[in-house]
Amino acid sequence: MSRLERSPVLVGGPWFEQLSRGQVFDDAPGLTLTEGHAALHQALTGDRLRLALDSGVCREVTGQDRSIAHPNLVCDVSIGQSTGPSQRVRGNLFYRGLVLARPVFIGETLRTRTEIVALKQNRRRADAPATGLVAMRVRTTDGQGEAVLDYWRCPMLPLRDPDVETGHADDLAEIPQALDPAAVSAAFPAGWRLDRLRAAVPGPHFDELEPGQTFIVEAGETVTGAPELARLTLNLATAHTDATGSAHGRRLVYGGHTISVAAAHATRAIPAIATIVAWHGCEHLGPVFEGDVLRTELSVESCAAGGLTDLRARVSAERPGADPAPVLDWSFVAVVA
Numbered sequence: 001m002s003r004l005e006r007s008p009v010l011v012g013g014p015w016f017e018q019l020s021r022g023q024v025f026d027d028a029p030g031l032t033l034t035e036g037h038a039a040l041h042q043a044l045t046g047d048r049l050r051l052a053l054d055s056g057v058c059r060e061v062t063g064q065d066r067s068i069a070h071p072n073l074v075c076d077v078s079i080g081q082s083t084g085p086s087q088r089v090r091g092n093l094f095y096r097g098l099v100l101a102r103p104v105f106i107g108e109t110l111r112t113r114t115e116i117v118a119l120k121q122n123r124r125r126a127d128a129p130a131t132g133l134v135a136m137r138v139r140t141t142d143g144q145g146e147a148v149l150d151y152w153r154c155p156m157l158p159l160r161d162p163d164v165e166t167g168h169a170d171d172l173a174e175i176p177q178a179l180d181p182a183a184v185s186a187a188f189p190a191g192w193r194l195d196r197l198r199a200a201v202p203g204p205h206f207d208e209l210e211p212g213q214t215f216i217v218e219a220g221e222t223v224t225g226a227p228e229l230a231r232l233t234l235n236l237a238t239a240h241t242d243a244t245g246s247a248h249g250r251r252l253v254y255g256g257h258t259i260s261v262a263a264a265h266a267t268r269a270i271p272a273i274a275t276i277v278a279w280h281g282c283e284h285l286g287p288v289f290e291g292d293v294l295r296t297e298l299s300v301e302s303c304a305a306g307g308l309t310d311l312r313a314r315v316s317a318e319r320p321g322a323d324p325a326p327v328l329d330w331s332f333v334a335v336v337a
Contacts, residue, residue: 013087013236015160016132019116021170026113028081030143031234033069033106040232041073044225045260048267050201051274060196061274061337062103062189069104071276072263073233076256078140078149080233081112086155087236090131090247091284092255097176098151098279099183109143117152118175119168121159129247130162135172150183151279152176179278184308184333187277194274194307197337201271206307206336213300215269220293220318221261226253229260253288258328262313265296270311272337280310280331288327292317295324301331309336 031037038052051058052070059065075098083089104110118135133156140149152175159166198205230240238245239252246252259282267273288294294315301310315328 014085015088016119016121016134016157017159017161017164017166019085019119019134021116021119023085023116024113025084028084028112028234030109030111031077031081032109033073033077033104035067035106037232038067038069038073038106040228041070041076041260044229045072045257045264046221047072047260047264048271049273049275050197050271057197057200061192061194063191063193064105067106068275069106069108071100072256072260074100074104074110074148076229076233076260077110078112078138079153079256080230080235081110081140082114082136082138082153083236085114085116085136086134086157087238088157088245089155089237089239090158091156091252091287093133093154093156093284095279095282096152097179098149099179099187100149100277101147101187103189103275104142104148110140110148112138112140114138118170118172119166120170120172121166121168122156130159131156132159132166132168133172135170135175177281179280179333184278188306188308188335189275192274194335194337197274198272201337203272204270205272206303206309209270209300209303209309209336211300211302215298217265217268217296217298220295221264223253223257223261223288223290223292223294226251226257226290229257230254248287250289253290253292255284258288258294258315259330261294262296262315262328262330266298266311266313266334269298270336274307274335274337276332276334278333280333283329284327285329286317286325286327288317289319292319294327307335307337309334
């Protein structure tokens with residue numbers, strides 16, 4: 001066959017039946033976080049995390065002469081780097097066990113390794129395409145190979161052949177649903193002078209928080225620039241940039257975008273949040289689209305000595321012609337001054 005007769009190479013992600021347990025994907029580009037990444041991420045999500053915005057306060061609190069990278073920017077990049085095997089995603093079901101081993105600062109490089117740990121083919125439905133669930137273990141390291149993130153995520157992927165029986169029937173309940181308390185304790189940023197943040201921001205501060213408190217952020221946030229955030233974080237999921245790749249006939253907003261808006265609402269309700277160190281869990285309850293208005297109800301679940309605070313964000317989406325619908329239930333651990 002001559003060079004001119006060669007068939008073109010199709011560039012795209014695997015289908016569900018092309019994946020197997022134990023497969024590892026580690027070819028995503030490393031990403032060095034810059035002030036540009038931080039600025040665009042903040043512009044798209046509206047976050048008000050003081051340590052990521054104010055270099056003087058950051059220096060006072062952390063003792064470092066460099067700016068902290070917002071923890072949600074770090075998570076979004078890690079998730080984006082893990083999307084090589086899930087480019088055809090129809091939706092993400094959950095994230096579990098996510099712990100930021102340590103704070104990340106601007107100028108550091110993130111690299112991610114993704115392993116397929118469980119596969120479950122969904123029962124067929126006459127009115128829907130054939131799909132399967134793919135549980136992934138995602139580990140992100142810094143430029144020196146030291147751990148930054150370790151968690152599970154579960155995208156749903158289509159089958160190329162709707163009639164194939166893969167036999168994949170792993171029990172996803174075996175994926176841990178509870179955080180490792182030791183890992184969370186180890187993630188607490190030792191040496192941070194939280195009293196400096198407490199003096200710099202209004203309350204409520206940690207000693208004013210109680211389990212059962214609820215904050216309703218009155219102003220909603222309109223989702224804009226959704227493809228830009230996906231591209232910024234190296235996210236390859238077709239559904240976020242190409243309407244033909246979505247099960248809804250329109251572009252689907254990347255789940256991390258919704259989570260980051262919820263984090264922005266949390267910092268409006270509790271300005272004394274210093275950082276976020278872990279996620280208990282994250283359930284995407286419904287699709288989010290460009291132009292949706294997101295509203296958040298934030299509740300205090302528990303408070304531990306030193307400033308570790310369990311928070312839960314319930315997010316609903318409003319769009320023309322439809323009733324408000326729940327789209328996110330996110331439980332996370334913040335450090336509050």
